[in-house]
Amino acid sequence: MKVCIYGLTGVALGKHNIKDPRLDAADKLVEAKKKVYAQVDVVAPEEALTADVIVTSANSRLELVLQDLDFVETRLAHNPAAAEAAVLLKMKAVLEAEQFVTTAGLGAADWATTEKHALLTAKPVVVGTDEELAHFDEFLVRVLAESGLICFLTVGGIENRAWPIKRGLTAPEAAATIHTDLLKSFIRAEVIGWDDFINAGGEKQAKHAGKLRLEQRTYVIQDYDVVNFRVNK
Numbered sequence: 001m002k003v004c005i006y007g008l009t010g011v012a013l014g015k016h017n018i019k020d021p022r023l024d025a026a027d028k029l030v031e032a033k034k035k036v037y038a039q040v041d042v043v044a045p046e047e048a049l050t051a052d053v054i055v056t057s058a059n060s061r062l063e064l065v066l067q068d069l070d071f072v073e074t075r076l077a078h079n080p081a082a083a084e085a086a087v088l089l090k091m092k093a094v095l096e097a098e099q100f101v102t103t104a105g106l107g108a109a110d111w112a113t114t115e116k117h118a119l120l121t122a123k124p125v126v127v128g129t130d131e132e133l134a135h136f137d138e139f140l141v142r143v144l145a146e147s148g149l150i151c152f153l154t155v156g157g158i159e160n161r162a163w164p165i166k167r168g169l170t171a172p173e174a175a176a177t178i179h180t181d182l183l184k185s186f187i188r189a190e191v192i193g194w195d196d197f198i199n200a201g202g203e204k205q206a207k208h209a210g211k212l213r214l215e216q217r218t219y220v221i222q223d224y225d226v227v228n229f230r231v232n233k
């Protein structure tokens with residue numbers, strides 16, 4: 001996942017850990033050799049168009065809006081086809097109201113008419129407070145959530161680890177983020193929900209309490225599920 005920092009100073013480019021306190025809590029409950037946070041790549045404004053999400057401050061958010069408004073007005077001046085023009089006018093209205101393109105209520109057909117355009121606020125934009133930006137790696141927890149991503153956990157043994165995935169992935173698809181071969185060899189997922197894991201006091205305790213569930217291929221992974229994938233070897 002690429003996170004573009006726009007109008008921010010004091011944040012180093014490169015790999016950053018998503019310091020979710022839930023992983024810290026899991027690491028206290030289950031013994032493992034190391035703890036591995038989910039990570040993102042933090043990139044400069046020059047890479048905004050290829051980033052998955054843009055992070056900015058309240059002071060800089062308007063710059064993003066104005067860039068997109070300038071682009072939309074320029075495109076409208078070139079007399080686009082009626083369908084595209086209608087969508088651009090919807091975008092123009094929200095941008096003039098100093099809102100992001102994502103708030104325009106566009107459907108799939110609308111996006112299809114403008115998908116080739118380089119609009120910054122057509123992707124997730126997360127505006128951080130001064131306090132959040134001062135603790136950037138912790139702030140990334142909210143950035144991840146507002147970008148449509150969640151994490152699942154694998155615990156015990158070599159590592160306690162958070163794995164970031166797109167919200168809505170099934171168990172086999174989530175397994176494939178660990179290794180692509182697991183998609184084909186998937187048998188089932190052994191799942192403990194996060195609340196059950198914490199309330200029981202750890203993985204073993206949750207199993208003893210009957211909180212481990214056997215889920216099949218259609219199961220959709222939930223945020224911070226504790227998962228063990230069973231596969232054909």
